[in-house]
Amino acid sequence: NAGVTQTPKFQVLKTGQSMTLQCAQDMNHEYMSWYRQDPGMGLRLIHYSVGAGITDQGEVPNGYNVSRSTTEDFPLRLLSAAPSQTSVYFCASSYSGDMGSSYEQYFGPGTRLTVT
Amino acid sequence: QQQVKQSPQSLIVQKGGISIINCAYENTAFDYFPWYQQFPGKGPALLIAIRPDVSEKKEGRFTISFNKSAKQFSLHIMDSQPGDSATYFCAASSDSNYQLIWGAGTKLIIKP
Numbered sequence: 001n002a003g004v005t006q007t008p009k010f011q012v013l014k015t016g017q018s019m020t021l022q023c024a025q026d027m028n029h030e031y032m033s034w035y036r037q038d039p040g041m042g043l044r045l046i047h048y049s050v051g052a053g054i055t056d057q058g059e060v061p062n063g064y065n066v067s068r069s070t071t072e073d074f075p076l077r078l079l080s081a082a083p084s085q086t087s088v089y090f091c092a093s094s095y096s097g098d099m100g101s102s103y104e105q106y107f108g109p110g111t112r113l114t115v116t
Numbered sequence: 117q118q119q120v121k122q123s124p125q126s127l128i129v130q131k132g133g134i135s136i137i138n139c140a141y142e143n144t145a146f147d148y149f150p151w152y153q154q155f156p157g158k159g160p161a162l163l164i165a166i167r168p169d170v171s172e173k174k175e176g177r178f179t180i181s182f183n184k185s186a187k188q189f190s191l192h193i194m195d196s197q198p199g200d201s202a203t204y205f206c207a208a209s210s211d212s213n214y215q216l217i218w219g220a221g222t223k224l225i226i227k228p
Contacts, residue, residue: 004159031214040125042205042218043160050214058215090159104150105216107159
């Protein structure tokens, strides 16, 4: 059981470039989410999904796209990278039932992104 | 309404002492309050969680105290150990939505 995996671990982009952060989980969790973590700001939700084909915006969705074609994968796309998107990105997954996000979330190891 | 305010930002405690981290919320619809622990270079991991039907929950050296009327909850770490040195996040959510709202985090250092 690998849990939640994320690739790459580190990435440097130039302003305006695009890229996709990969996230996969093998726990058959319906709920998956992407967060960004910045110093002094905790974790902020970017996008989330409650199942294949269903996505929704979180607190800070601008500049990011997601899709969910399978239960296992939930990639995050940066459309045109900006220095403000320099951050550590975490993917998480959890069971999804009738209690919203009130289940244990399992996090990946993170992707450290720098935009110059 | 959606915020969770966490304090202190950083905390230094002697080995064997009690570490206390506090959180306050405004949204009375919140009904799930987890604490996550994060070590450097790792993702957060669930430490302990509470629902408002109880005022306290204990798991080993970790205790959550919950005050519904004051809209506050806190994490107590008894007999703090150097291995407890990490960043701790409180969070809150309601069963009716899918967004976990996070505090800003507390960097805890336990001095040997």
